[in-house]
Amino acid sequence: xxxxxxxxxxxxxDSIIHRLDPRSKLILSLYFIVLVFFATNWQSYAFLGAxxxxxxxxxxxxxxxxxxxxxxLIFIIILTVLLQIIFSAGGTTYWHWGxxxxxxxxxxxxxxxFLRFFLIICMSTVLTLTTxxxxxxxxxxxxxxxxxxxxxxxxxxxxxxxxxxxxIPTLMDETQKIMNAxxxxxxxxxxxxxxxxxxxxxPILIPLFxxxxxxxxxxxxxMESRGYRGGDNRSKFRxxxxxxxxxxxxxxxxxxxxxxxxxxIL
Amino acid sequence: MIEVKNITxxxxxxxxxxxxxxxxxxxxxEWIALVGHNGSGKSTIARxxxxxxxxxxxxVVINGIELTDDTVxxxxxxxxxxxxxxxxxxxGATVQDDVAFGLENRGVPRPEMIERVKNALTVVGMSEFxxxxxxxxxxxxxQRVALxxxxxxxxxxxxxxxATSMLDPQGRKEVLDIxxxxxxxxxxxxxxxxxxxxxxxxxxxxxxxxxxxLVVDDVPEKLFSQPDIIKxxxxxxxxxxxxxxxxxxxxxxxxQEYMNEDRMVEWLWDKLK
Numbered sequence: 001x002x003x004x005x006x007x008x009x010x011x012x013x014d015s016i017i018h019r020l021d022p023r024s025k026l027i028l029s030l031y032f033i034v035l036v037f038f039a040t041n042w043q044s045y046a047f048l049g050a051x052x053x054x055x056x057x058x059x060x061x062x063x064x065x066x067x068x069x070x071x072x073l074i075f076i077i078i079l080t081v082l083l084q085i086i087f088s089a090g091g092t093t094y095w096h097w098g099x100x101x102x103x104x105x106x107x108x109x110x111x112x113x114f115l116r117f118f119l120i121i122c123m124s125t126v127l128t129l130t131t132x133x134x135x136x137x138x139x140x141x142x143x144x145x146x147x148x149x150x151x152x153x154x155x156x157x158x159x160x161x162x163x164x165x166x167x168i169p170t171l172m173d174e175t176q177k178i179m180n181a182x183x184x185x186x187x188x189x190x191x192x193x194x195x196x197x198x199x200x201x202x203p204i205l206i207p208l209f210x211x212x213x214x215x216x217x218x219x220x221x222x223m224e225s226r227g228y229r230g231g232d233n234r235s236k237f238r239x240x241x242x243x244x245x246x247x248x249x250x251x252x253x254x255x256x257x258x259x260x261x262x263x264x265i266l
Numbered sequence: 267m268i269e270v271k272n273i274t275x276x277x278x279x280x281x282x283x284x285x286x287x288x289x290x291x292x293x294x295x296e297w298i299a300l301v302g303h304n305g306s307g308k309s310t311i312a313r314x315x316x317x318x319x320x321x322x323x324x325x326v327v328i329n330g331i332e333l334t335d336d337t338v339x340x341x342x343x344x345x346x347x348x349x350x351x352x353x354x355x356x357x358g359a360t361v362q363d364d365v366a367f368g369l370e371n372r373g374v375p376r377p378e379m380i381e382r383v384k385n386a387l388t389v390v391g392m393s394e395f396x397x398x399x400x401x402x403x404x405x406x407x408x409q410r411v412a413l414x415x416x417x418x419x420x421x422x423x424x425x426x427x428x429a430t431s432m433l434d435p436q437g438r439k440e441v442l443d444i445x446x447x448x449x450x451x452x453x454x455x456x457x458x459x460x461x462x463x464x465x466x467x468x469x470x471x472x473x474x475x476x477x478x479x480l481v482v483d484d485v486p487e488k489l490f491s492q493p494d495i496i497k498x499x500x501x502x503x504x505x506x507x508x509x510x511x512x513x514x515x516x517x518x519x520x521x522q523e524y525m526n527e528d529r530m531v532e533w534l535w536d537k538l539k
Contacts, residue, residue, distance in 0.1 A: 134359045134360070137359075162359050163357065165359060166356070166357075166358070166359045166399075166400065169399070169400075169401035170353055170400070170401060173401070214354075215353075215354045218349065218351055218354035218355060219354050219355065219357065221313075221318055221349070222347075222349055222354065222355035222357065223357055223367075224318060224342075225316050225318060225342060225345070225347040225349075226342075226347070226357070226367055226368035226371060226415065226416075226419070227339065227342055227343065227368050227371035227372055227419070228367070228371045229339065229371065233373050234370045234371055234373060235369070235370050235373045235374055235375060235376060235379065236370060236376065237362070237363060237366035237369070237370055237376065237379055237380075237383070238363065239376065
């Protein structure tokens with residue numbers, strides 16, 4: 001039940017996209033999401049689709065991983081698409097009942113919404129599949145640096161993020177252990193009414209909570225004994241390197257943007 | 267040199283002090299075993315030496331510097347501390363990040379940091395695991411990483427607070443072997459807290475604590491030859507000593523001095539010949 005976590009679905013393959021600086025990947029994927037909303041006609045969607053497909057091929061990650069990224073969201077996608085089809089008006093009306101109608105405009109809108117979802121999920125999956133959570137945390141820290149000027153505790157936030165990521169698998173293991181221990185004592189997690197099932201979560205949550213406090217205490221002592229005194233005056237072991245490939249990737253994105261707006265004008 | 271003078275400490279909310287008027291002096295390059303049953307105050311005294319416990323009475327002087335709020339960070343620079351739980355003291359996201367954590371805190375420049383991390387990992391035999399994440403390591407491996415993290419700081423004193431108690435016999439042996447190597451190579455002062463009297467046989471001096479008092483301060487061989495004191499303080503004799511006791515009960519004449527397992531085998535072999 002814990003294998004489907006969004007973070008940590010990283011697929012370790014050596015590809016051009018894997019080797020990109022996480023900062024460029026993060027910025028470009030966010031930028032692409034914004035860009036998708038500027039697409040308004042078939043040509044522009046086809047163009048962005050081709051760009052996405054190209055990126056996916058460059059990652060060398062098997063397509064089934066992308067499918068796994070989309071699968072949990074399929075229900076939301078279908079619902080939104082259906083709502084779009086039924087409620088939007090415009091163009092020829094094919095079917096009509098009360099406030100519901102299916103029109104050609106609605107159908108086109110529905111397909112656009114579907115494409116938008118699809119492109120956005122694919123691009124963000126590219127990011128999570130090709131970048132370790134640790135590197136994403138590094139990228140976030142690096143990109144937040146300007147916020148130091150307005151007294152945002154960037155180093156502390158980055159440390160929190162990195163410790164949280166490091167403890168996710170540890171706490172998952174612990175949850176599993178507590179669940180098994182409670183099962184061995186007769187707690188039933190998988191049957192009974194909804195209320196009963198919710199109640200049966202309590203014997204997992206409370207021990208987990210207490211142990212998290214103990215861990216925090218131990219970790220704080222260990223950090224202090226190793227000389228941690230806050231984020232200032234620290235040097236860094238891991239540094240990010242901006243390479244030519246990153247500049248190239250940014251230039252590709254500029255080309256995609258130019259292409260998109262050209263297609264809109266034509 | 268570590269000088270601890272007249273330390274008394276009461277945990278907030280407790281009535282009986284965890285430590286009562288404890289004084290001890292530890293020389294450079296000494297291997298100390300600090301033993302005692304649960305709640306005897308051995309962890310507390312080690313934490314006080316590293317400045318991790320506040321509001322105690324008495325003084326701590328480490329290599330000529332008295333421990334105060336102003337000097338606590340200088341003193342921590344000289345002490346490497348390895349704790350009991352391998353999972354909870356692993357700060358970094360990967361092995362090399364964890365070893366580098368203490369160096370980052372001290373603002374060590376990156377090229378030097380890379381070199382020191384590499385060396386420390388080689389000493390503990392974890393070089394090939396440098397980029398691994400903690401969840402993919404065994405308990406013994408994590409504890410070796412913790413040792414490497416302490417070692418990378420080039421401390422003069424290494425305190426191990428039951429660092430082997432959550433490990434299996436194999437992992438425990440690995441960690442202890444590394445300690446022997448490290449002590450020779452870096453002329454460390456080692457303070458090892460343990461329940462296990464067999465581990466104390468490796469030390470040069472044993473401090474036995476009970477109910478916040480220092481009861482025995484002697485070489486391990488002397489302590490082992492006094493089974494009554496060991497039993498009275500809630501500890502268990504090492505294996506070779508237990509064998510000796512049983513043999514004496516069966517009427518075998520045994521020498522007084524302490525024998526480790528090898529010596530015991532030798533002695534028995536001689537006898538049987």
